[in-house]
Amino acid sequence: MNNADRPIRLSGTTVTNFGGDASCHESTLNPGFRRGCFDPTVGDRCGYDSAQSILTVNGRDGATNPIVIDIAC
Numbered sequence: 001m002n003n004a005d006r007p008i009r010l011s012g013t014t015v016t017n018f019g020g021d022a023s024c025h026e027s028t029l030n031p032g033f034r035r036g037c038f039d040p041t042v043g044d045r046c047g048y049d050s051a052q053s054i055l056t057v058n059g060r061d062g063a064t065n066p067i068v069i070d071i072a073c
Contacts, residue, residue, distance in 0.1 A: 002029045009058050010035065016051040026056070 002008055011026035029035050048070050055062050 011056045014053045
């Protein structure tokens, strides 16, 4: 949700090691509004999987810490 008193420009990317990458094109998020971006995901893999997301707000990138999951099969 945009808690600011003016619109912001928002975009994002998620990169994985298993083909579940997703991108959200830049869009304007007005004050008080919420927005979601969804893309297909991939599952049913054994072993170590990782994902990292990058959120861009008003042209500034902020990367999350990578998430690594060990899926035992």
